[in-house]
Amino acid sequence: MKLKRDSFLAIVLEIIIVIIGITVAFWMSNWGDRRKEIGMGDEFVRTMINDLESDSAAFVYQIANIEENLERVEAFMEICRKKDFENDSIQWYVGNFMNRNNWLINSNTYEILKSGGKLDIITDFDVRSEISFFYRIRTYQTDRILEISQNFIDEHMDPYLTKNSDYFIAQIPNNKFVQELEFQNLLGRWRDLKEEKLDIYERTLEDINLLVPKLMDYLD
Template sequence: MINFFRKIRQKLLAKNNFRRYLTYAFGEILLVVIGILIAFQLNNWNERQKQLKLENEYYCRLLEDVRLDQVQFTELLRLAQDRLTASNQAVRLLLNKEANKLDIGMEIALSTKAIYSDFQPNNSAYEDLKSGANLNIISDKSIIKALNKYFNKVEELKSIIMVNGKHAVDILFAHDDNFANGSNQASIKVGRFATGLEEDVKKSFLINDMEKLSPVMQARLLNESIEYVSVNTRQVELFSSILSEINILEKLLHSKCN
């Protein structure tokens, strides 16, 4: 191709046709400029395609993390709802003057099960995005805004959940005699002592399934069970709030992940 254009230039010069030579030279320069512009546009297009691919990968990674959080917080909400049901049942039983230690111990154990469990949102893709200038990869800034709102809310509500859970645990462990409140009896029957204690040790505890609480202990446990209702009600509200944010974010990211 280069030899072809060189021969044309030589012929024009040989004929001393300077005007036609200038026209040809201008055309040749124009072709070179057009070629450069096309190459530049192709390069930009390739870079843009790479950026779009990377952006989509981030959307899909974020979506995967959010869906893991959906599973996690759905389970945390279910546990809180189960605890709320159990704490209401404990109050219901304690309002009866003939409350059994074993029944109450079981319901209180269920009322406080995993109430102080720690949890962490899945944020590996989000943390990766925040490193360096990666946030600029996300063209839809509403996604960044929604992510910031979600993670800030989780951190804010997590502290409240943990404080409430600790309050319930402090009440639970304030008892000096867990046989008097039925806690040990319940644990020996169906709890951790059921598997942790060896059979001969378990048999040494003569548990009377119909043994009643003392009036003083019954009054104390009634007040404490009402506290468990309060704590679990709050936890249900907070986990529901987090889950609502997750569902909003999931829909946004689902629409972006191709």
């Protein structure tokens, strides 16, 4: 009887040891997988930092370009307000006011994580939230202002300028179309879009300059 009891206890003990071994192996496997995911998350963050630094440099350039373009548009509008249509600078302004300044945020790294349901491999909740906010809001805003501006060009400005294409090929341009209220309204709308784009680009650059140090601290 004692032998049977000892055999039963030995079997139970073996089962317990096997269960513990399986549990430990499973835990170690999960721990290893999690460590790999965290390491992968760090690599994604490093790539994101590089993307943001490139975007930052681009936005600095774009902002300066837009500010310069706005100065030209304002000067052109002042000529129109003063009805100084014999001004020798008009031809130059007409040829330069349509400078187009566009930049789309490089959100590829974020989209890869998001679409794969892997954002949580960035383990800091606050950092993860700020990344999501930046790419959801700023990417939408920069994409949207570009779309609105392009629609305005395609539907209003280009057709108007095409209608007055003789101006651009004449040896002695006729400034009559510049005097038209339609053109001056289009010029005002172009100025407004530029100001809106400038505001979005400046806020985007400000957010990038705040986010990059936080991502670097996360890696440390």
